[in-house]
Amino acid sequence: MYNNSIVSIIYAQRRLEIKSAHLLTNSDEAVIKCQIIFDPYGDKYSTTIANLTIIKRPEINRKLLPNKISKEVGESLSLNCQASGVPKPFLQWYFNGDRLGINGSHLHIENLDSINFGLYQCEASNAAGVDLTITWLRKGSVFMQILFVFPFYFNVLSKGFILFQLMNLHQIHRDLIEYGPSNQSILIGSNIIMPCKLSDYFENLIIPKIGDPVHRFVVTDDNNLSIRQVGPDNIGLYTCTASNGINEQSVSGWLNIIEKPSMPQMVVAELMNETVPPRIRVLWKIGFDGNSPIIKHYIEMRSLGPLDLWSDWEVVIDNIPSELCCEASIDNLKPSSIYEFRVVAVNRHGPGKPSLPSNNITMPQQPPAAAPRNVAASARSWSSIMVQWQPPPSEQWNGDILGYIVRYRLANYASLPWIEKNISNDHARNVPLEHLITWREYEIQVAAYNDRGMGVFSKPIYVTTLEGVPTQPPRDVKVRVINSTAISVSFSPPEQQVIPGVNQGYKIEIWKGAVSSTSLFRQIRVLPYENPSEVIGDLEKFGHYNVTVLCFTSPGDGPRSKPVEVITFEDVPGAVRNIRFDEILFNMATIIWDPPLEPNGVITKYTIRYRELSSDEKHLLIAKPSARNITIEGLNASTTYIINIQASTKIGAGPSLKAKFQSGIPPILPGRPSSLVVNGIKARNVTLEFVPGFDGHALINKWIVEAKVGSSSIYIPIFNISSPKSHSIIVQGLRPYTKYRLRLIAENLRGQSLPSEPSQEFQTAEAEPEAIWDHIVVEPLSATSIAITWLPFTSVQWNGIPRGYIIIYQPIDVGITELSSKWVNFSLNLLPYKIYAFKMVAENSFGRSVASEIVNATTYEAVPSGIPNNIEVAVNGAGSITVSWQSLSPHQSNGVIWGYRVRVIPENRFLHSEFTQEKVVEDPSSLHVSFSNLRPFTFYHAFVAAFNIIGYGPENFPACRFQTLEDVPGEPSNVSFSYISENEVRLKWDPPYEPNGAIIHYSVAYWKFSKRNDTTKIQLPHNIYGFSATGLSTNTKYLFNIAAETNVGWGPPNVVAVVTTYERNKAQPPSSNKIAVKWINPSLNSDISPLRFIRFEYQEKNKNWIQFSRLISGAANRTIIKGLKPNTFYRIHMRFHSDFGESDWSTESKWIKTAEDSPSSPPVSLKAIPYESSSILLSWNSPPASDWNADSISYRIIYRQYPSNDEFQQEEVVISEQGNLELQYIIKNLPSFRHYIIKMQSTNTKGSSPLSTPIFAYVGFSIPKQRITNIVAKAISSTSISIHWDKWVNDPYDIIFGFKIRYIPLSIVSDEENFEEMLATVNNSIVITDLRKYTEYQVSLSAFNRAGEGQLSSTRVQTFEDLPGPVSNLTFTDILLDSINVSWLPPKQPNGKLLGYIINYRTYKQKEELRKEVREKTRYNSFLATNLEENVVYFFSVKAETSVGSGEEVIANVTTGSPDSPSKPNIIPRQISVRLEWESGQPGFVRFSLFTEDIDGSISAGNVEHSGKEMVDNSHPYHVIGEWITITNSHNVDRLYEVKYRDLQPASFYVFRVFARNLIGVGYPSPESDQLYVPALLPEEPFFIKWWFIIIVTVIILIVIAIVIVLLYVTGSRFKYEKRNSVDSSQFADGGIVSYELRPPKRKNRKDQPLRPNTNTSWVSDCRDLPVYGGINGADTIGMYGSLTTLGISNNNSNWPYLSDSPRHKMSIGNFTNQNRLSDNFSVNDSNGDKSVNENEEEEPDIGGYFFLILVSF
Known part of the structure; x- marks a missing residue:
């Protein structure tokens, strides 16, 4: 796989080797795995893996970076560094060996300054190595000519931080300056001369030859630079430049200023509380040393006095050498005092300015130096001791005493720890020590303490607690039975250690039954012997006892031992008791007995023996021990028997008891009880x-x-x-x-x-109300209220006088609260989003019913009521922050928190609209948020609020205040020239609109246009806003550059141009056709009169002009005006400002309408009510039109089930008619029996408004739809009826709570008062009680639920007849000698059909045989009783009769014949008359006759009768002495009469008597009165009751009325004439004149509804009270009879109560009252078309005439 020339594997050393690593490329990267197999035939192996990574040393592309670059000041520089390598190299830039904060491949500098020239290095590095390139940036005009002679080389050490350059340098010109500036230091305020023959520079800015007055520069004739009163602004590098046209040479020197040191910085005082005594450490930082070494520092101190006044500064440490800077410790300070410090630096020129005061330090207190005084203690009980003391002397408190420490322990136990009790009340003088050991001695000490600690403890005192009761009972209690009446008790004493006191002995207690406070049978005291025992006798036979033993001391008894049960032996029983016989019949009898009072054992049987009295044959019966009676059968009728009963135990039989009885006879019907x-x-x-x-x-x-x-x-x-x-x-x-x-x-x-x-x-007595609770429903109404609904109790369920219902409710975690109410529905102020448990009780005057079952309900959510805690703001940079907070506490959430809203608002309100930011954190678990793009160096307030489904909670107050960091400032504002001449200009400016920090300098640079190299630059302090440039060239264009500097750096400059000329041109106004967006600058020569800034004003339609918040730079031709209202018309005008003034306002722009925006507010007054079982009826009002932000709006309904996590559903509502309307909408097809939360938005084509505050609604019930059928009502009695109807058909969509039954008597259905009563039930039947007898009722039934009531179903039923009520108004008339007419009124409660009346009358005589009683029946309401005896008292009784029976009788009595005599008259003399008073005899008299007798009179004579005869003497009457004269026949029921003295003879004595009269005749006279003397000279009557005075007053009143009539007539005629001829007549829009009395009322337009219908038969006025002042209508005097006094006044053709349509209509002269108010009837314009009386001026009534009628009515 690999080329063997590259890779070789050495098996012996188990190693893989790569020989030619330099040939590897990136494609050779691989994963190398080494695997060892342990078993060649198995699968056991081990593997390890290694990664082969290829790296390559960085290489920089030097073609992109030249070695040398020449630039001028003000130009820009761009360098590009590209490097290759594996892995990708990291790039770093350096300048003159210093690292730059630039890591990218591109370096760009805009507007180069002199400090930017030097060596720039680009370093590329990775894991393989480093590559470095160098670029030399030089200033083209200041470098010498240098000839480089090769060879040369570079050597870079330590990643290029140090650069060595070796070369051969040949200078091809000679020095041009023999001497020049040198480095100097001089004392501030001195003068200095810096030698130079040629031009000079300061900080690379050329100094003019004429000097610089700002920096106090003066250039002398011999080219020396003189500086007067050098100051800090003169510090810098001074350069002298010499040039001969070919070569140029510069010599520089640095000038330093020596002065006193400045104030030390950051002086902080710290309390060193860990030392005793405490000290204060003062720390500071060295300030500026004044360019002279600081010799020392000294510290000054001052303290805060008792009157909150600071003392003078005093030196506390006067010499702190500079070697010991910058910290000092101060001690020996007074405790509890407040200090602050400042530091002063000293150099050889003297002390500098003191520093700012440090923070305040309060010295801590010292512990009290003395112990409390007069410490005493006494035992209060067997487990407590009361300790008392007095505080230490006040001079040894060393601060305020905060409390006391009381410590105690058992006395003389040195190894035991102290128990301390802290009393944190400095006014405490005693404390109880509780839970102590009984009967023990304690050692007690007391100490005071303050903030510093605990003071000295007092000397110990020793106190013993009181005795206690024993803590254990006696042991080994044993009881032995001796016989049936005696026992023996023995026991062992308790341990002595558990007897906390002196043992007084023991108590043996014998209990009947269980041990309790009421079952003690006997108690025996035993002395405290070593082995006590006692024999107890006289016990009950076969007695069951419990025996206990206790030990006692002086304080009381100890605990009892466990009871020992004991039973004495059995004995023979006592005799049975109380033999009696029951159900004795003719052939059988039942014998009953009681068991023996002393059974003395277990009864085993009863033996019964009986025999006949006449026979010795005995019969034996045995009864069980549980039997108490036995029946004996087979007896003989009417026979006497003897019976014996005997009880037995296992010991034997007891004594017998004998009894006797006789058998009975055959039964008959029983008699009635009585x-x-x-x-x-x-x-x-x-x-x-x-x-x-x-x-x-x-x-x-x-x-x-x-x-x-x-x-x-x-x-x-x-x-x-x-x-x-x-x-x-x-x-x-x-x-x-x-x-x-x-x-x-x-x-x-x-x-x-x-x-x-x-x-x-x-x-019967009252009792608790019946516990019948049906359909208690609790549902939330809001976040703080829950509605409770239940069926009210009926009257029979209250069982007393109702007081109301009590609702007992509690939150799940809070105690019970009671709320009483007499209403069926009400609400409580509860907490939001909390589960409450409710139960109800009913309360009457007796007590409360059993509580209902508990029902639960949860209140709706509400906005959070609290604010997030611990709000903190971390400032990250000039425009960025992070706000953090803690989550809201659960009890303040009021629901499920959805998130938080954070707002940052500038403190300056003028910055609110532009720099306010808001963020919503929709994750409740996220507790921080970051903001950026804030305004630098600005104070902000941070607000945080939590929100839930309802809305936002309160924001934190006060707000969290913070300041953003500084940044480079903006450009200075409002730059202009206040003075311009041919060789001088004066520049002025304002601080930047965005300073972004504290401005520390301004930089002003200026140069001729297109000659930037000849720039003159001046740096000014922050508080200078102007600069004068002199020595300028005439009629030349200059550019001025103004920039501001903060601690962060220089901001962008503001460059303005000016021409040095005397020509002046005022700014021209701008154009107006495009002002809303942009404007056209004036066509004036901008060089001569440049535009500096622009001022704006804008106006909303029908509003005042508003000035724009800031001035706009003259270089701009457009701006944006913010903060306007959407969909609103605005226009703008503006004016220009130049150096020579301001222009006129431009013409206004056209009206411009702002764009539409989304509505700014939601609908208001949102309400929701259930409409049907699956729908909700919403109603709301439109928001104000100013919030629409459009010409039309629609609405959006947002809803969902609550509580739920489902998505909100939406429905759009489009309204055709716009305006401030009340709107409605039905949300249909909702699931029933659910709560819903509903919100709304206003919407338009641009968007939606904020959501409204949510509301809640419950859907599930609709008004019952079924009709109640088959109502059967029948009377049960005369006061109750039974009603039954069909059961309600169960329907899930037609649920009801119950039925409401209303009933009302038909006789009052049409009455105004509402006598309807209502009951509620859940059953389909009910019994209504307490009804009126024999009355037909209308009964209405309806089903109901939460939504309301269903259809009414009615029936009628009549209660049964009953006994009638009593008759009323029983009276006697035509009382004759032998007959009386008796009359009465029917019963008010007939309770049935009256069949007639029963009349009983009888005489009342002493002898029974002479009494007479008569009973009569009649169907009429009167009865004539005849054949009566004369002068006899008769008693009459009358009662009504129905088919059920006769009712209650009414009794009255009357006497036949003439009446009895009255009582003796009493004489009461008065001024002109005498009053007679008397008492009547028997009732029924109709009138009285008054007689008088002249006993002794004068000789004058006169007529004595009071019958109107002519008098002989006009002055005084004449009465014959001794004769009775009739004064009057009086019907006065008041039994009094007044006789005038002028009707009696003067200087005479009179006596009086009174007779009673009825239809029969006159009764006997009363006794004579006392004598009355009539004086000889009688007083004259008052003149105002003379007849002539009344006539004179009447004539005067008639004359005054006539004068008033004439005046009013003349005034009215003139008014009418003037009105007809007046052009400006008082008319209204409808053509009607101003009339106050003839306009018909407009009742239809009244907004205040009358209280009841306005009828002419109402005895109560329905008018509201009228004012009694202030109108031509006057004040209506509302009479107590209402409209009854105006029946003859009203007119069929008008509602006007006083005046008819005809001007000649007369008014009533009666009482001026009416229930129609004049103010209501007054009308100027009848919108309903009622014709006015004054339609034609010819028929206009006379105002004066009608006013006369009103006066006459009074």
Whole structure:
């Protein structure tokens, strides 16, 4: 396979050898395998493999790289290095021996500078070796002529880092400069002269002959360069060049400035806390030494005082030699103080500027130097000790005390470790030590501590804990039975070590049954002997006991020993008890007994012996030990028997007990029970006590209880029980909180007795509500709410006064929460995306029901509520960063996290639109993202937010702030010339729009056009924005180059041209026809007046002009304006700026409409409701038209099942009518019984808007479709009905929760009030109770589910008749001596058809035989009772009657004959009259007569009757002394009367009496009143009640009204005349005049609906309250009778309540009220076409006339 000349195999050494390796090529690469076979006949072998790889040393193609290249400054350089080799060589470039950061084959330098000239090397290397080439880049104009004399050679060492070149050099010209600049160092601010006869250079830039005022250069007459006040900007290389036209020579010297050192850098203070005491280490870096060696440093320090004021700087270390730089330690500082430091460098010229202050350092505290004082302790219990102390002295705290350390251990046990307790409260003064060993002595110490550590412990104190109870019971407890009443107990004491105290003895306890707090039978104390034992007697025979023993100390008892069970021996039993006989019949009897109270063993049998009383023959019966009764048969009727019963044990028989009984006779029907009393009323049972009736000579087999339930009048059986001998029974099965009336029936062998008289009505007690929970459904409504739906309880299920329902819910990992509500549906504020468990209980005034079964529901997802943690930003470069964060915690996710959104926003808001970036990480496990192309050296804020299916959560706040790294700056902006002359120009500029870092220098270079070699270059500080160039040639074009520099390097230059001339041309405005895209620069001579920059303004249609954010360079002729609104019209104008001013604004461009874009917002108010069992009805509103970004939009619906991982489905909705509309759409054919999540987008031809916030909907239920059939309703009683209907047909698409039953009495169906009631059930039948008696009801049934109710099915049913209610308004009229007319009103609750009334009336007399009672029936509502006795009290009772029976009677009494006398009148004197008051006698009087008697009067006479006769004396009446005078006949029911003094005779005494009258006549007079004295001089009546005063006031009012009428008439006429002749009349668009009272109202246009229909019979006004000010309409005074006061005002042809269509229509003078508001009726323009009253001016009414009518109405 191989040529033997190349490959040879040496078998002895097991080796393959390649002889001529240099002949190998790439094709010889191979895999060489060596295999050793162990067994030639088998398959055992071993193999190894080696790869043969061919490599070749690199070779550079030197034809592509010349040895020498000549270039000028400003030109470009391109070098290409191509190399071959195997493997492919790696290329590396070097410049003057320094490695360049370029690894490719191509090297390109644009705009060469002087520093770019030198030796360039290209190195190619691989595993085989290295190849190197050299290229010499030289400046063509400054090199000497060099003659190379061969031979020469190159030697490269160490990969070309050092280059040696040896050659023979012959200089062919002589030196031209005898002396020139030399290297110098001079103190800053000094003057220096650098000698040179010819031209000079500075940093390769020629210095003008006239000097450079910026750098303070002056060139003297003898060509020496003088620099005044040298400064840092003068540092550099100075070159003096001499040329004779043929040859040229340069001499250079470097100038350094010596000054004081600058401030040290990066001063940092560090706390060295590991030392005691702690120290502070100050570190710094040496700053600039001022070109003079630093001699030393010193450190200054200041501290922060108590008032937060810094102290003065003071030197803390004054001499730190430069050899010990740059670190120093400072100690002896005050603890808990804040310090900062600064460093000053010193050279031989003095101290420099202090450094910036270091970071603040707070000295740590020192541990307290003293122990707490007054340490004391006392035992608090057998396991705790209370320790108390006072703090150490404050001067020894050494900082704030943070707490105390209390340590303790058992006393005198030095080897035991201390147990420490930390009290972290500096105000604590005591602490309990708990869980200590009982009855032990402890050693206790206390120390204080602060931030620095723990201080000194106090001296130890010793305290013993209190005694405790024994911890173990006595051992080896043994019990031995001595006899049937005694036992012996012995035991061993417990170990002494488990008795933590003094042993006080032992307690032997004997228990009846198990050991408990209530079964202790006896306790015996035993002294603490060594081997205690005790004999215990007087125990019960055959007693079962448990014996325990315990040890006790002073604090209490120790634990009991395990109980030992013991039984005393058996004995004979005691006598049986309580022999009684049951079911004694004529031929048999049952004997019942109780077992012996003291059985004294196990009863083995009972022996029964019986005989007849008259016979000695005994009969023997044996009963089992478990028997308690026995039946004896074969007895003789009516015979007396004697019986003996005896119990027996295995020991023997006990005493016997004797009894006697008599056999019975044949049975008959039992008698009715009596005296029913209800006691022990509980919720579901009561105790019914009664007196049994006659048993009918037989046992009562059953007691039957019947009840009248609620308001029903029918008794129904509710309970029965077999308890023959009971006098009370417990009635079970009652309904809680229900009214009952019971009666009892007895039943024996022959049958049932008559019912007893009913008991008193009672109400059962309240109980917990019934636990009937049907169809509890919980479904999420939103992310924070869940809807709970259930069937409400019926009234019979509440069992009391309802309080509501209680919902008990809990998250899976959180405690229980209760929420009470009285509503059927409500929501809770819950957590998103969390599973909740719900159960319900009902609560009434008694308690709560049993809880329902637990149901679960999960809330919907919501946007995340938290922010990602630990957000960090790593700055990678000038425009790149990496943002990282931690994942969101689960409780803040509110759903399944889909990913994260990261935004980086510039801090400067003006940069937001251009430099904001956003990225969405759709992988929730990816927790970092990178950004690039950020703006360099700019502060950004990074925001991170998590998102899920719902949307984005909150972003971090405050934002994570970071700054990108520096980069080379952009070109300086707004470059122009502020001054131009023939030999001088002044250049100005602004910083770059993109500085990309801190600008440190500006570079200005200028040269004549096309003479780049004669460039003058100046470097300026960063804060100079102008430069003056002088000594320029006249009328010459110059180019100026301005560039900025940051720490990264120089940015691109901005090159502008200028012509040195006095000619001035202002910039011309630009064109306007193409301004939206580009513009035409002015045709002016651009050399004389060049365009520097351009200012833009743009305007949105119907908006103000907006200035563009930046100025545009004059070299451009187009730009892009960003941030505009899509699909919006804009126009632009602009103005040019030159060196000599600005132009006028250009004419505006045409309106330009921006392109359409995708909508910027989704639909709003998105709602979803189930429409059918498989569809959803969506409704939404269009987004604002400003967000359409197009002329029309459509919509996209995105939905899927939730939760699910399926793809979202989409449906497009195209709307023909555009606008801000409410739209609807139905999503059909959805799987039922699913949750759906729905989103929407607005779409147009350009794209889609963001998604709307998702909403959720549940689909599965539709309104029930079946109709309820075969409704059968029938009455059960007078207050209840039963309803039954067909069962619901099961249909998976027609699921229901139950049925709703509504019922309402037909008598009030048409009433306004809603008396409809509703019940719900899941069954197909129901019983409705508590209805009205004898009332027809309309019952409606409908099926329901979550979607709503189905069709109604109705029927009617009437309840049964019942007893009528009481009559009302029982009155007596025509009360005569022997007759009375009695009348009444029918019952308000007839409860049936009234058959008539029953009237009973009787007299009331002391003697029974003289009493009289009459019973009558009538069908009318009145009754005339005749043949009555005179002056006798009669009692009348009236009750109604139906077919069921008579109702409750109403009783009243009346007395026949004349009335009784009133009481004695009381006299109450007043100013001009006297008041008489009295009390009436028997009721029924109709009026009173008042009489008076003049006892002593004056001589004057007058008419005494009050009948209107003429008076003899007009001043005072005359009454005859001693005669009674009738004052008045009064019908006053108030039993009072006033008599004026002027009706009585002055200076006289009067007495009064009163008579009662009725239709029959006058009764007896009342007793005489007290005497009244009438004064001689009576006071005058007030003038305002005189008749003449009333007449005068009336006349004045009429005169004022007449004047007002005249004025209003004149004013109205003038107004009407002016209006007819006025051109500018007050008219509206419809031609109607401004009228306030004649326009008919526009009720149809009212937006506020009346509260109820406006009828003229309503007694309640439906008007809202009107303001009482501010309108010609005035304020309507709403009367309490509403529209009743305006029945005569309204007009059929107008809604105006006060004025008719006719101007002559009169108004009502009644109360000015109406339920129609004037403000509602006022109208200026009737859009409905109602004709206005003032259509023709001829019929225009007089405003003044109507206003008069309104005034009169008041």
